[in-house]
Amino acid sequence: MRRRKVDSDETIVVAPEQRSPRSAQLLTRLLSLDRELGASKLLDVDQQLDLAQRRLGPLSLGADSDLHLEGIRCLARSIARDPSYDDLGRYMASHYIYGWVERYVRFEQDLADFPEIVDVPIARPLFLVGFGRTGSTFLHHLLALDPRARAPRLWELQEPSPPPRPETYETDPRIGRLRSQSEFRSAVMPDLHKIHEFAVQAPEECQLMMWHGPQHMILGLRSPDYWQWFRGLSPSQLDVLCAGYRRQVQHLQLFHRGGHWVSKSLAHAHFLPVLFKSFPDARIVRLHRDPCQIIPALASLIAQLQIAYTPRIDFPDLGQRMLELFEQSMAGMMQADEEARSDRFVDVVFDDLIKDPIATVRAVYAKFGYDCTAEFENLMRRHLKTDSISRRFKHVYTLEQFGLSRAQVMARSEGYLSWVERRMGARLCRP
Numbered sequence: 001m002r003r004r005k006v007d008s009d010e011t012i013v014v015a016p017e018q019r020s021p022r023s024a025q026l027l028t029r030l031l032s033l034d035r036e037l038g039a040s041k042l043l044d045v046d047q048q049l050d051l052a053q054r055r056l057g058p059l060s061l062g063a064d065s066d067l068h069l070e071g072i073r074c075l076a077r078s079i080a081r082d083p084s085y086d087d088l089g090r091y092m093a094s095h096y097i098y099g100w101v102e103r104y105v106r107f108e109q110d111l112a113d114f115p116e117i118v119d120v121p122i123a124r125p126l127f128l129v130g131f132g133r134t135g136s137t138f139l140h141h142l143l144a145l146d147p148r149a150r151a152p153r154l155w156e157l158q159e160p161s162p163p164p165r166p167e168t169y170e171t172d173p174r175i176g177r178l179r180s181q182s183e184f185r186s187a188v189m190p191d192l193h194k195i196h197e198f199a200v201q202a203p204e205e206c207q208l209m210m211w212h213g214p215q216h217m218i219l220g221l222r223s224p225d226y227w228q229w230f231r232g233l234s235p236s237q238l239d240v241l242c243a244g245y246r247r248q249v250q251h252l253q254l255f256h257r258g259g260h261w262v263s264k265s266l267a268h269a270h271f272l273p274v275l276f277k278s279f280p281d282a283r284i285v286r287l288h289r290d291p292c293q294i295i296p297a298l299a300s301l302i303a304q305l306q307i308a309y310t311p312r313i314d315f316p317d318l319g320q321r322m323l324e325l326f327e328q329s330m331a332g333m334m335q336a337d338e339e340a341r342s343d344r345f346v347d348v349v350f351d352d353l354i355k356d357p358i359a360t361v362r363a364v365y366a367k368f369g370y371d372c373t374a375e376f377e378n379l380m381r382r383h384l385k386t387d388s389i390s391r392r393f394k395h396v397y398t399l400e401q402f403g404l405s406r407a408q409v410m411a412r413s414e415g416y417l418s419w420v421e422r423r424m425g426a427r428l429c430r431p
Contacts, residue, residue: 011393013191015303015401018312023188024088027308030184031091037098042090043076045069048098052105059109064240068104071212071229072097078225079309085222089309093221104211106161110251114163120250120257125279126368128264129272129333130287131326132218132298135353137197137205139287140264142361144203145379146370150258154178154204163254175200192304194393206263209248212241213267214325218298220305222317230270231328239274246278260370269329272336282344283368286333288420289350290428291413292399292406295322300397319402323412330416337419343367349426357384 031038040047049069053059079085079093111117126143130136144151156164158181159174178200186193198204207215212230216223233241249261268275268284276282299322303313337345346367353360358380365372399406410417410429420428 011194013194013393013395015300015315015397016191016307016313017315019307019310023307024311026184026188027088027092031088031095034095037095038091043080043094043097045073045076045097045101048094048101049105052098052102056102056105056109059105059112061108062111064244065104065108067237067240068211068244071226072100074229075216075221075223075226078223079221082222082224084310084314086311089311092308096219096221100211103160107248107251110161110163111247114251114254117163117250117254118247120253122246122249122253122261122279123259124281124283124368124370125249125261125263126283126285126364126370127268127275127279128262128285128287129268130264130266131289131291131294131329132266132301133294134287134289135348135350136264136287138357139285139348139353139360140203140205140262141197142357142380142383143262143364145383146259146262146373146376147379148259149262150253150256150260151203151262152206152209152252153201154198155200156252157204157206157208160209160248160252163251163256165255169256170201188308189304192301195301195304195395203262205265206245206249207265207267209252210241210245210265210267213265213270214329215265215267217321217325218266218302220302220307220309222306222310222321235273238271239277242271242274242278245271266329269332272332273339275336276340276344284345285364286345286347287350287353288347288424288426288428291326291416292409292429295319295326295404295409296397296399296402297395298322299402300395315401316403319399319404322402323404323409327412327416330413334416334419347420347424349420349424349428 037048037051040051076094076097079090085093126149128136128140128143140151143149155172155175155178158178164172182198182200205215207213207218214227214230217227249263253261272284275284296319299315299318302322303315303318306313306318346364348360348364358377361380362372364370399409413429417428420426
């Protein structure tokens, strides 16, 4: 991938300040499609659980369900009392939470129907860990081109049950359903696809498989009480959640497997204290970029998603939340570095990745002992020549737009920046 010179007629994309009347109209129409959910008590997780089981069939939930549901209840309560949401936003949040509840019920049904899920091997999984806008999507798409890799696709993350099968993997009816949903999302958030590349059959972040973590914030929700709950979990509780993620990785690979799992998510940074317990031979790629660039860039992206829930974006609040998320994510990454063997990690700087992506992949494979075949390299070259990032847009954002300053971010990032420089000799922030 090469950076192009910006032309004068290039589309400018900025964070929205408020929900448009058109978006409000479309969201209202969406909510009207599920009258049964709309008739239930707003943000009542137990009623939603009852509704999901009436629709899908009753079942006995697993031993870990109490922790999962406790967190979802905390998320719902936090939204219910937050004045930033309007009525439409709370209904949208309730719709969002019901999607998680229903996926959980379906997954529990699959565990009962296919008990062999827990025996599916996960050999040498490769996890990409980095803050948003560090090049993780770009690298994930390249790594997923390896014919032996198994990277989750957007359609199977959005609707994972029943476990996908190889003979229908390219024609599964879930693909068509998600295309329709994606078209609706593009109408509600017309600028989102310009700053975050996604496609129904393309690799996607596996945070949709993680019951709890920063993904709820990343997907647009304001939920400070929930974030405090998650941050206060003990190592044993984190281990329960990470083991649940492992079962979902096994679930997707029950019938359709690969040589190694390839996943990327910011959430992995928060599970690093227990990740190696669930994935003993995991390999970790850590991505790094100037925090003065990535913090406002991610805030601008999240504003596109948040507009479905709040009528107006509080930019300074969003900026502070992204700065805190960055601090906490990097602290977890640095702590794990002290506790795990160095051969488990490889570090990638954004500028190096963009300058020579194939050399970056070769270095990752050499470090971890994967075979970078000629076929794989040819697939990467072909992908780079036809990369859809040729779309014409310029994503515009500043720290000041989100109530932040360079001096503030540099001060709060000092420990992380020094850590990267010691490890790699790289200065992420230039004067």
